[in-house]
Amino acid sequence: MAGKPKLHYTCGRGKMESIRWLLAAAGVEFEEQFIEKNEHLEKLRKDGSLLFQQVPMVEIDGMKMVQTRAILSYIAGKYNLYGKDLKERAWIDMYVEGTTDLMGMIMQLPLQSAEMREKNLALIIERAKTRYFPVYEKALKDHGHDYLVGNKFSWADIHLLEAILMVEECKPDILSAFPQLQAFKGRISNIPTIKKFLQPGSQRKPPADDKYIANVRKIFNI
Amino acid sequence: MSGKPRLHYVNARGRMEPIRWLLAAAGVEFEEAFLEKKDDLKKLQTNGDLLFQQVPMVEIDGMKMVQTRAILNYIAGKYNLYGKDLKERALIDMYVEGLADLNELISSNFFQPADKKEEHLATVLDKAATRYFPVYEKVLKGHGQDFLVGNKLSRADVQLLETILLVEESKPDILAKFPLLQSFKAKTSNIPNIKKFLQPGSQRKQPIQEKDIPRLMQIFH
Numbered sequence: 001m002a003g004k005p006k007l008h009y010t011c012g013r014g015k016m017e018s019i020r021w022l023l024a025a026a027g028v029e030f031e032e033q034f035i036e037k038n039e040h041l042e043k044l045r046k047d048g049s050l051l052f053q054q055v056p057m058v059e060i061d062g063m064k065m066v067q068t069r070a071i072l073s074y075i076a077g078k079y080n081l082y083g084k085d086l087k088e089r090a091w092i093d094m095y096v097e098g099t100t101d102l103m104g105m106i107m108q109l110p111l112q113s114a115e116m117r118e119k120n121l122a123l124i125i126e127r128a129k130t131r132y133f134p135v136y137e138k139a140l141k142d143h144g145h146d147y148l149v150g151n152k153f154s155w156a157d158i159h160l161l162e163a164i165l166m167v168e169e170c171k172p173d174i175l176s177a178f179p180q181l182q183a184f185k186g187r188i189s190n191i192p193t194i195k196k197f198l199q200p201g202s203q204r205k206p207p208a209d210d211k212y213i214a215n216v217r218k219i220f221n222i
Numbered sequence: 223m224s225g226k227p228r229l230h231y232v233n234a235r236g237r238m239e240p241i242r243w244l245l246a247a248a249g250v251e252f253e254e255a256f257l258e259k260k261d262d263l264k265k266l267q268t269n270g271d272l273l274f275q276q277v278p279m280v281e282i283d284g285m286k287m288v289q290t291r292a293i294l295n296y297i298a299g300k301y302n303l304y305g306k307d308l309k310e311r312a313l314i315d316m317y318v319e320g321l322a323d324l325n326e327l328i329s330s331n332f333f334q335p336a337d338k339k340e341e342h343l344a345t346v347l348d349k350a351a352t353r354y355f356p357v358y359e360k361v362l363k364g365h366g367q368d369f370l371v372g373n374k375l376s377r378a379d380v381q382l383l384e385t386i387l388l389v390e391e392s393k394p395d396i397l398a399k400f401p402l403l404q405s406f407k408a409k410t411s412n413i414p415n416i417k418k419f420l421q422p423g424s425q426r427k428q429p430i431q432e433k434d435i436p437r438l439m440q441i442f443h
Contacts, residue, residue, distance in 0.1 A: 051316060051320065051357060052320050052323070052353055052354065052357065053353055061309075063309070063312060065312060065316065066316055067315065067316050067319035067320065068319075069291065069315065069319055070312060070315035070316040070318075070319050073311065073312075073315055074308060074311070074312045074315070077308050077311065078308060086296060086299045086300060087283070087285070089295065089296070089299065090285060090287060090292060090295070090296045093289065093291065093292035093295050093296070094273060094287065094288060094289050094292040096292075097289035097290075097291055097292050098273070098274050098289065101274070131274055131275055132274065135273055135274065
């Protein structure tokens with residue numbers, strides 16, 4: 001039965017956060033069922049709800065979708081956030097994979113030792129400043145449009161905003177050398193659905209704290 | 223000028239191999255420019271040919287595409303190996319991402335410390351047999367068709383065959399309990415483009431040899 005998508009994950013960002021962002025940006029209301037104990041995860045597994053025994057899992061349009069990228073691609077396609085043709089898709093995919101790599105690095109930090117965390121944090125800042133953000137800065141500068149691809153709001157824009165905010169949590173002035181990205185951040189944050197998602201009380205999740213990580217280790221046995 | 227796609231990578235499987243498989247399965251001839259020393263990579267970086275300074279990079283249809291998944295998505299879409307609608311895409315994506323995870327686990331064995339390699343491989347092979355292959359066996363059993371999605375060859379089938387062969391290199395009898403995967407393997411291997419790719423002399427790459435490791439590491443580090 002078509003109802004609101006239902007997200008199965010822990011009550012934290014992890015791999016589900018990009019999905020929350022995309023649904024919110026598309027103006028799609030969604031429900032969440034939080035995994036708080038290992039038993040909840042085991043129940044989903046025993047019920048056969050998880051194709052590869054893993055979350056994220058999103059119940060949407062009669063499917064129990066798993067695999068973050070599959071879910072994101074489906075939502076983007078369904079809500080017209082994936083470009084108008086194959087070539088626009090190609091650019092969106094390239095941009096999204098870049099921000100995925102960058103956010104992936106940040107996602108690992110809470111699970112690392114203090115020493116590794118410090119080292120990797122420095123690497124993340126360096127990569128953001130020299131490998132990733134310059135690409136998006138240049139793309140915006142070159143075409144002068146408000147959005148990354150096809151002069152139209154897409155998944156790539158939402159993902160980039162998410163990445164910018166995540167890196168800013170590591171280093172608040174990370175955009176100081178990127179005027180286009182600063183303006184982009186301002187613009188995209190003001191899109192009504194996104195503005196709403198950025199307000200307190202939305203389904204956006206906070207960064208992981210020690211208590212959350214301890215619980216994640218218990219739930220997933222890691 | 224649009225001609226054959228041109229692949230930029232080292233002369234090894236790595237992250238380029240699924241792209242070689244997909245192009246071959248689609249019957250698309252391609253050229254390869256191999257990185258043989260660090261300078262080759264630096265040159266591509268300095269020329270601005272690599273969006274995120276990384277390979278794989280594939281010159282195709284006037285684009286210099288990077289990011290393995292972006293490249294695979296484009297090729298699959300262009301050559302009608304990506305299902306007929308959003309829902310078929312969704313299934314294909316789920317299946318392909320599962321296989322990508324398994325492939326990543328196997329490749330990561332390479333980077334394990336020597337004393338942990340054997341244990342790690344055993345864990346990975348166990349996952350192949352209990353978490354991944356049962357899924358595809360069940361899918362094939364469920365609809366009784368030759369292909370995973372939509373009764374038509376898609377990238378999911380190509381990726382599944384690639385992964386089966388990869389796992390068999392570590393455990394030749396991995397399919398012992400999966401009769402449908404065995405017949406899937408046989409049928410899919412016989413598709414003319416794929417059969418050709420599986421023959422000696424094709425652009426399919428072999429597993430890394432110990433002697434090549436220092437040279438390859440040196441290019442990237």
